[in-house]
Amino acid sequence: MSKNIYKIDLREFKFLIEDQFYQTRELFDHPLYQDCSPEILHEILLRAKNFAYQVLGPGFQQADEQGCQLKAGSIQLPESFPEMWKRFKQEWTDVTSVSGERRSTLPPFILQMVLEMFMGSNPSFMAYGGFCLPSSTLLDRYGSEIQKALFRDRLAASEWTACLCLTEPQAGSDVSLVETRARRQTDGTYLLTGEKYLISAGMHDLADNIIYFVLGRGEQSGSGTYGLSCFIVPKYWVDEGGTLGGFNHVECISIAEKMGFKGCANTHLTFGAQGPCRGYLLGERENVGLLQFLTLMNQARISTGVYALGMASSAYYNALSYASKRLQGKRFDQSFSPTADRVNIIEHADVQRMLLEMKSKVEGCRALIAKLTLSESLINTFEGRDDKEMERVHHQGLVDLLTPVVKAYISDQAWRICELAIQTCGGRGYLRDMGLEQYARDIKVLAIWEGTNYIQSQDLIRDKLGLGNTSKLFNIYKIEIDRFIDTAGDYPQLLAEFNCLKDSLGHFETVLKVVHDWVKSKEMLKIPAYSTRILHMMGDITLAWLLLEAACVSSCKLCKRDKDKEFFNSKIIIAKFFIRNELPRTQYYLNVIQDRNSFCELEFSDWSSLLSELE
Structure with a gap:
């Protein structure tokens, strides 16, 4: 190994x-x-x-x-x-x-x-x-008692594994095009026919059984997303006593050749092509599959951010380790001195710039995930308590609002972090043995799977931020940041950074007003042209907030003790770096979005003429 x-x-x-x-x-x-x-x-x-x-x-x-x-x-x-x-x-x-x-x-x-x-x-x-774990939660929420008894605990303990099966060759991001069919039998089970494409970890022999959660349509279901149902399809049938039965005719006909994640089999599966494939309808109602799947999909989107952070963090630490040992060049101010000593590249200013960007983004993204999952954890403690309903709504709002940001912003920043890690390590970073190029290849898919990052930005601006109109979720977010900004007087040494954060939040509120004006003036097609940048604005502001919060905590720690002085100092340094070097993008995005001529939409005929030059 x-x-x-x-x-x-x-x-x-x-x-x-x-x-x-x-x-x-x-x-x-x-x-x-x-x-x-x-x-x-x-x-x-x-x-x-x-x-x-x-x-x-x-x-x-x-x-x-x-x-x-x-x-x-x-x-x-x-x-x-x-x-x-x-x-x-x-x-x-x-x-x-x-x-x-x-x-x-x-x-x-x-x-x-x-x-x-x-x-x-x-x-x-x-x-x-x-x-x-997510599928066990899905069963707990929507499954019948027999379904819970058969599958939930075995999935929770990883005795069996689960697969999420949405994508088909003609139905990627647009699940309304799903064609997999399910025909109800007299015993209440269903016979499925269809295929699923690019299914991660879709076939293996690690566990005794694989449970496929398949998006499909019943016989009487119509087209579009409202005709979709979720079906539980075991690779090997499971009888009501929990005993494994025969092969259920879920077959793999090919696996994808791809850029990264090569140890994960992305499979093309067929259901019922070579024999009867049986399944259970999740719960007792057809045509609510997409609603049920949101439980899995939201958790998968959070996990995507965790995947991205895990690899990007290690890429940064590898770059930091290499930079601290690689002897190369002289200090810039001693470039022409024949007697000057060579230094480790970590002493070069541009390498420090790259390391600071990586460190600030890694630690900021980790705090973002911590913020979201702390709200998830607190929600669990409020169950059954009427006196905590307002707090539950508040924290659920934060989870809903931050989920697309965690998925899209972190996966985008992870790609940037890997690029910087490779650049920091120079030629060594480009070689396979160091592993940084594999991190980059593995990370790239995270901007694509579980709903592309563009889809996440649409979800954010349309469904979470109400197209710039009054948004309850944004009000929750703003309350939290405003409450933090109100503490600025306690940290005079960070007052400039607090002011920058306040200004950037104002930029974001102005952008939301611009979006709402587009809706009122029937210029809605402008919104998707800028939605990715709006999501990145929110990501930058959130990281600045959480990094500055960490800097405030660290400044208090430094006043009380000398232990871990370098660690706490680093928190202050990266907060200042990010706010002074990365957060100014909010002003740039605001300028672009307010410029009515910044995006020139081409008609399809225009693209056709451009494409004709390639023939």
């Missing part, structure tokens, strides 16, 4: 848990998370790091080199994966459980830290069990 190149600093997680997000104290007082003491959490995170370094990480590059092969209908995975899966099941049977007695569970706030390490150290491998 190859060497491990994955790197992580657990001190970053400790800071989020104990310092920046003080609400965790309330969280860990709740019976749901009663075993989550700082000592136990440290042990869990350390154990996860060791598993990432010793078990998952060494197979990362090997999986890329070996890829997946389709032979006689079966898929041959990278050779390390079967043993890796065995170790994963033995040591992380239920990744959400704090102890074997299941008295307490890990809150999403902590779980995402564990998953960041696992997904960052071997993303292709983690794709095979990636839908186990």
Whole structure:
């Protein structure tokens, strides 16, 4: 097996848990998370790091080199994966459980830290069990009692794995084009016919069974998204007693050759082509499949951000390590001195610029995921409490608003971080043995899958921000930032940064007014031309907010003690760097969006004339 190149600093997680997000104290007082003491959490995170370094990480590059092969209908995975899966099941049977007695569970706030390490150290491998927990949650919410009994616990414990099956050759982002059909039988089950395309981890022999959650149409269902239903289709049929039966005629006819994620088999599956393929309707109602799938899709979008962060973070740490050891060149102010010593490249200003951009984005994105998952965790503690309804609505609003930002903004920034990591390491960064080029190739798909980043930006501006009109979700977001900005007087040394944050939030509010004016003047087609930049504006503002919050916490720590002085100083430095170097983009985006001539839409005939030159 190859060497491990994955790197992580657990001190970053400790800071989020104990310092920046003080609400965790309330969280860990709740019976749901009663075993989550700082000592136990440290042990869990350390154990996860060791598993990432010793078990998952060494197979990362090997999986890329070996890829997946389709032979006689079966898929041959990278050779390390079967043993890796065995170790994963033995040591992380239920990744959400704090102890074997299941008295307490890990809150999403902590779980995402564990998953960041696992997904960052071997993303292709983690794709095979990636839908186990979300699909168990889906069954818990919508499944019948028999469906829960048959599938939920086995999926939660990764005894079986799950696959999300939406895409078809003619139906990618536009699921209204799905053609898979399901015919109801007298016993209440369904016979499915159709095909699904580019299904991640769609066929393997790691587990005894794979449970496919398939988007399709009943016999009486119409076209469009309202005629879609969700069907539970086991690879091997499961009788009502839970016993595995015969092969259910889910077959793989090809696997994709692709740029990255080569250890993950992206499969072309057929259902019922060579024999009867049976399935259950999820729950008891047809034509609500897309609504049900939102549970899975939203969690998958958050996980996409975690995948991206895990790899980008390791790319940054590898670049930092290399820059601190690579002796090359002299200091700029001593360039012409024949006696000047060579220095490590970390002493060159432009290398420092790249490292600061990477560090600020990695730590800002990690805080963004922590912010979202802390709200998820708090929501869990409010269940059944009428006195907490307003708080539940507030935190659910944050989760809904930030989910598309986590998915799209983090995956876009991860690509940029990998580019900078390669550039920092120069020629070595471009070579395969260092692994940075693999991070870049693996990361690129994250901007595409689970709904392209452009689709996320449409979701944000249309469904979450109300096309610039009064948005309850934006009001929740603004309340949080305004409350933080109101504390600026407590931190006079950071007053300039607070003012920059306030100005950028104002830029964003102005953009929302521009969008609303377009709606009123019937110029809505302008909105999608700028929606990606609007999402990036919100991402930049959110990172600036959370990095500045971390800087405030760190400045207080520096006043109280000398321990970890360099660590806390670095939090202040990167907040200032990001706000002075990255946040000014909000002014640029505002200028572009307000310029009525900044985007010139071409008619199809114009494109046709341009394309004719290529013939």
